[in-house]
Amino acid sequence: MFDNLIIGQYVPRESVIHRMDPRAKLVCLFLFMIVLFIGNRIIALLPGILFVAVAFWLAQIPLRFFAKGLRLIVIIITITFILHLFMTREGNVLVDIGWLTIYEGALTQASLIAVRLFLLVILASMLTLTTTPIDLTDGLETLFGPLKKIGVPAHELALTMSIALRFIPTLLGETEKIVKAQLARGASFSEGSLVKRAKALIPLLVPLLIQSFKRAEDLATAMEARGYDGSSERTKYRELTWKRSDTFMLMVTILTGVMILILRG
Amino acid sequence: MHIKAQDLGYTYMKNTPFEKKALDGVNLEIKEGSRVAIVGHTGSGKSTLVQHMNGLLIPSEGSLTAGEMEIRPGTKQKTLSKLRQRVGMVFQFPEHQLFDETVEKDVAFGPMNFGLTREEACGRGRDALRKVGLHDESLYKKSPFELSGGQMRRVAIAGVLASEPEMLILDEPTAGLDPEGRVKMMELFSGWQKESEARSYVLVTHHMEDAATYADYIFVMHQGTVVLEGSPEVVFSHEERLQQWGLGVPKTTKLLIELSKKANTPINVASFSVEDTAKEIVRLLKGDKRDV
Numbered sequence: 001m002f003d004n005l006i007i008g009q010y011v012p013r014e015s016v017i018h019r020m021d022p023r024a025k026l027v028c029l030f031l032f033m034i035v036l037f038i039g040n041r042i043i044a045l046l047p048g049i050l051f052v053a054v055a056f057w058l059a060q061i062p063l064r065f066f067a068k069g070l071r072l073i074v075i076i077i078t079i080t081f082i083l084h085l086f087m088t089r090e091g092n093v094l095v096d097i098g099w100l101t102i103y104e105g106a107l108t109q110a111s112l113i114a115v116r117l118f119l120l121v122i123l124a125s126m127l128t129l130t131t132t133p134i135d136l137t138d139g140l141e142t143l144f145g146p147l148k149k150i151g152v153p154a155h156e157l158a159l160t161m162s163i164a165l166r167f168i169p170t171l172l173g174e175t176e177k178i179v180k181a182q183l184a185r186g187a188s189f190s191e192g193s194l195v196k197r198a199k200a201l202i203p204l205l206v207p208l209l210i211q212s213f214k215r216a217e218d219l220a221t222a223m224e225a226r227g228y229d230g231s232s233e234r235t236k237y238r239e240l241t242w243k244r245s246d247t248f249m250l251m252v253t254i255l256t257g258v259m260i261l262i263l264r265g
Numbered sequence: 266m267h268i269k270a271q272d273l274g275y276t277y278m279k280n281t282p283f284e285k286k287a288l289d290g291v292n293l294e295i296k297e298g299s300r301v302a303i304v305g306h307t308g309s310g311k312s313t314l315v316q317h318m319n320g321l322l323i324p325s326e327g328s329l330t331a332g333e334m335e336i337r338p339g340t341k342q343k344t345l346s347k348l349r350q351r352v353g354m355v356f357q358f359p360e361h362q363l364f365d366e367t368v369e370k371d372v373a374f375g376p377m378n379f380g381l382t383r384e385e386a387c388g389r390g391r392d393a394l395r396k397v398g399l400h401d402e403s404l405y406k407k408s409p410f411e412l413s414g415g416q417m418r419r420v421a422i423a424g425v426l427a428s429e430p431e432m433l434i435l436d437e438p439t440a441g442l443d444p445e446g447r448v449k450m451m452e453l454f455s456g457w458q459k460e461s462e463a464r465s466y467v468l469v470t471h472h473m474e475d476a477a478t479y480a481d482y483i484f485v486m487h488q489g490t491v492v493l494e495g496s497p498e499v500v501f502s503h504e505e506r507l508q509q510w511g512l513g514v515p516k517t518t519k520l521l522i523e524l525s526k527k528a529n530t531p532i533n534v535a536s537f538s539v540e541d542t543a544k545e546i547v548r549l550l551k552g553d554k555r556d557v
């Protein structure tokens with residue numbers, strides 16, 4: 001039912017990217033994001049394209065699976081592209097057939113935005129595809145650690161996030177089960193008008209909500225019963241180790257950024 | 266309803282790295298009016314198999330015929346509503362499917378989906394509620410979430426029975442119940458089945474005792490295929506093979522097998538009720554070597 005969902009999924013492999021320190025991955029992604037929006041010409045984005053392509057190749061994610069999972073995002077990006085193409089009025093007129101005028105500036109603007117979004121989405125989904133949820137939250141927690149001094153509850157945020165991530169598969173499994181149970185009682189989720197379809201969701205959403213509340217309560221009780229206290233200094237069983245290869249990857253990212261900076265117009 | 270699976274195969278998450286072949290070359294036939302059990306270790310594909318019988322899953326390979334309807338790879342979900350009315354399904358923890366404001370409305374959900382008016386559906390719903398042992402009419406206007414766990418399960422089952430199916434698929438319906446609750450629940454389904462010649466059920470279970478008592482024919486599944494089938498007597502005479510597949514035999518059978526080994530006399534080990542077992546032991550003690 002959710003066969004094509006790749007958000008939040010982890011694909012176990014033995015690749016260089018998988019073995020990277022999650023902190024390194026997060027920092028690289030963050031840097032790349034900033035640099036992408038500094039690049040203001042297609043030619044300036046070329047190093048970025050190369051960077052993402054190589055990273056993807058290294059990560060050993062099956063291409064067909066990845067492409068299928070990105071279908072929805074590609075549609076959204078295409079729509080953005082088309083909107084930008086027709087809305088922007090800059091530069092020389094490229095095409096002019098009566099009601100339709102496309103300007104040169106519009107074409108460059110639209111492609112620029114589409115490429116940026118596309119690269120960003122690929123890299124961001126690669127982060128979750130190659131990092132276990134627990135590594136991801138550990139990484140986030142250490143990166144946000146320094147902010148504790150100014151009152152940011154870094155540990156609590158990380159905990160909330162890891163619980164949320166932990167329960168995504170549970171929730172999907174439960175959704176599938178309830179969908180099946182209601183289908184078996186003759187419900188239909190894909191027929192009729194929009195209003196009818198929205199109404200058809202009630203038999204699905206009510207049980208899901210009720211069970212989520214129940215589970216949250218159980219989890220809270222279980223944590224309290226074990227004396228869990230997030231505020232006290234907690235030591236870790238698994239510790240993150242920054243390797244030389246992580247520094248190398250960071251360097252490569254910075255280098256890509258510098259190239260984008262040089263090439264920008 | 267007559268069910269026939271031919272070289273049935275099913276793969277979850279096809280064309281992804283998580284691809285998982287759950288069924289492979291399943292062939293089976295279930296006659297109208299029969300009581301069938303499907304047993305097998307966790308992950309052997311029992312749930313996947315039974316979800317084909319009302320069209321919740323469409324085969325990846327082969328076909329499944331239910332009554333006059335043949336389902337093959339590519340069959341559209343939309344054509345299956347009729348089948349779902351005739352084949353009801355009770356999942357593990359069925360109480361999780363309750364959603365409506367009142368017990369009465371929730372139970373009427375199925376029949377209304379299958380095209381009945383609200384009055385007709387409510388009428389059938391009340392019949393079904395009485396059938397599952399909920400006679401107190403003041404309950405019917407309550408929210409299903411105010412009821413006790415046991416009552417909620419009964420309401421959910423009434424919600425399935427209200428569509429008046431010919432066949433019930435019971436996927437571990439007694440999970441989480443105490444022994445007494447389990448017997449009551451199984452007696453409920455058994456009673457329902459006896460009401461009409463054409464009614465049948467398929468029981469998926471971990472309890473060999475239930476399979477022996479409440480089924481006339483058993484299919485044993487292992488790693489996505491049917492590896493053994495037959496009457497309880499036949500199936501439970503293969504104790505060693507069952508053990509290889511991570512399954513046991515009913516406790517009564519186990520006792521008789523052990524006794525037979527100790528006494529070095531062959532005895533009829535296919536006694537599944539306490540009474541029959543006791544009789545068998547008495548006979549052994551008296552030294553009655555009647556043919557077995």
Ligand SMILES: Nc1ncnc2c1ncn2[C@@H]1O[C@H](COP(=O)(O)OP(=O)(O)O)[C@@H](O)[C@H]1O
Pocket residue numbers: 176277278285286287305306307308309310311312313314
């Ligand atoms: N929704 C699903 N997605 C992916 N794999 C599944 C799904 N449901 C079941 N499986 C897999 O298919 C196999 C058979 O599962 P199932 O039919 O539930 O077995 P059983 O009911 O006998 O325990 C198992 O290996 C299980 O992990």
Ligand SMILES: [Mg+2]
Pocket residue numbers: 311312313436
């Ligand atoms: Mg199962």
